[in-house]
Amino acid sequence: DIQMTQSPSSLSASIGDRITITCRASQDIRGDLGWYQQKPGKAPKRLIYGTSRLHSGVPLRFSGSGSGTEFTLTISSLQPEDFATYYCLQHYSSPQTFGRGTKVEIK
Amino acid sequence: QVELHQSGPGLVKPSQTLSLTCAISGENVSINSAAWSWIRQSPSRGLEWLGRTYYRSKWYTDYAESVKSRININPDTSKNQFSLQLTSVTPEDSAVYFCARSPVAGDFDFWGQGTLVTVSS
Numbered sequence: 001d002i003q004m005t006q007s008p009s010s011l012s013a014s015i016g017d018r019i020t021i022t023c024r025a026s027q028d029i030r031g032d033l034g035w036y037q038q039k040p041g042k043a044p045k046r047l048i049y050g051t052s053r054l055h056s057g058v059p060l061r062f063s064g065s066g067s068g069t070e071f072t073l074t075i076s077s078l079q080p081e082d083f084a085t086y087y088c089l090q091h092y093s094s095p096q097t098f099g100r101g102t103k104v105e106i107k
Numbered sequence: 108q109v110e111l112h113q114s115g116p117g118l119v120k121p122s123q124t125l126s127l128t129c130a131i132s133g134e135n136v137s138i139n140s141a142a143w144s145w146i147r148q149s150p151s152r153g154l155e156w157l158g159r160t161y162y163r164s165k166w167y168t169d170y171a172e173s174v175k176s177r178i179n180i181n182p183d184t185s186k187n188q189f190s191l192q193l194t195s196v197t198p199e200d201s202a203v204y205f206c207a208r209s210p211v212a213g214d215f216d217f218w219g220q221g222t223l224v225t226v227s228s
Contacts, residue, residue: 032212032213032214034212034214034215036215041221042220042221043205043207043218043219043220043221044154044205044215044218045218046214046215046216046217049212049214049216050212055216087154089154089214089215091209091212091213091214092213094169095156095169095171095172096156096213096214096215097156098153098154098155098156099153100153101153
């Protein structure tokens with residue numbers, strides 16, 4: 001199985017900050033990387049798939065980049081509703097595998 | 108808009124079978140451009156894909172190696188839903204279970220609400 005290593009595991013930031021989360025794959029996954037947002041007690045919500053394609057309705061402050069084995073999620077200006085846990089997912093090969101998550105907290 | 112609604116018990120005794128159902132609205136379970144998966148989440152294992160079913164002229168299933176000997180995922184075309192059965196459960200199977208749709212991209216775009224399943228006597 002492809003291992004996904006996400007960093008940092010948590011971060012503290014303020015409203016309006018720009019933040020970046022990184023995900024590394026144990027092998028080349030081309031561009032088949034997605035990002036999800038999860039709030040307590042809720043299912044994960046798709047933000048991005050295929051490295052940089054925004055899911056319908058996702059605000060433009062979210063963006064993704066990368067290729068091969070290294071990928072990033074950037075939130076350009078953190079909003080109150082963005083405080084949550086974020087997960088990466090490789091969808092290059094089965095079984096699809098997730099990172100362990102990055103918890104974004106209010107500073 | 109696709110919606111997935113899960114149902115099933117939240118408490119299962121050790122050695123028994125965990126059974127959950129995912130009802131689909133807004134799409135047909137037999138569509139040949141999507142797959143239907145079960146995923147679980149626990150503090151120890153994180154988010155873990157368990158398996159999927161999909162229709163491509165006939166029905167197929169794929170399962171994670173970790174549960175392959177104990178799992179069944181079945182479509183029910185008459186009710187437009189699919190189900191999960193996990194046999195011989197232990198406390199390590201306690202988790203929040205989600206159903207989800209995979210589009211052509213292969214990730215998961217729509218999710219059920221989640222069901223907390225506790226394995227305990």
